[in-house]
Amino acid sequence: MMRWKYLGIGLAVIFFCCMDLKLMVDKRKAYIWDINGPIEAVYYYKKSIAHFTVKGKEYESFHLIWRSNMKFDVGDTIIKKHNSYLIKLIKKNTTDTLSFGNEE
Numbered sequence: 001m002m003r004w005k006y007l008g009i010g011l012a013v014i015f016f017c018c019m020d021l022k023l024m025v026d027k028r029k030a031y032i033w034d035i036n037g038p039i040e041a042v043y044y045y046k047k048s049i050a051h052f053t054v055k056g057k058e059y060e061s062f063h064l065i066w067r068s069n070m071k072f073d074v075g076d077t078i079i080k081k082h083n084s085y086l087i088k089l090i091k092k093n094t095t096d097t098l099s100f101g102n103e104e
Contacts, residue, residue: 034082035059038092042072054078070100 041053050061050072061072072078075092085101 030060030062031085032082033059033080035078035080037077039072039074039076039078042074052078070098 035054037054039052039054040056043051045051045060048070050070052059052061052072061070070089072089073092077090077092079088079090080086080101086099087101089098089100090096091098
């Protein structure tokens with residue numbers, strides 16, 4: 001009986017270590033993205049996680065944006081340079097530029 005308890009705890013530890021590793025890999029992928037162009041399509045997953053398409057490629061905002069009040073719209077221009085988490089968002093039909101993130 002005790003063996004099953006330790007097996008369950010061991011599996012839970014392995015699961016959480018694997019999840020942490022996946023998050024680190026996904027964050028690194030987001031870090032090397034080079035995005036520059038208007039948003040062609042956008043949909044929201046789990047309330048504040050935006051999935052958006054720029055130049056035919058889909059991106060997820062989970063590792064880029066930690067502000068839940070940030071909303072993307074079709075036609076907004078997004079600029080994110082390679083090896084940076086700094087993002088500039090120019091809202092459609094305006095000259096307002098929103099900058100957020102950090103250089104890290």
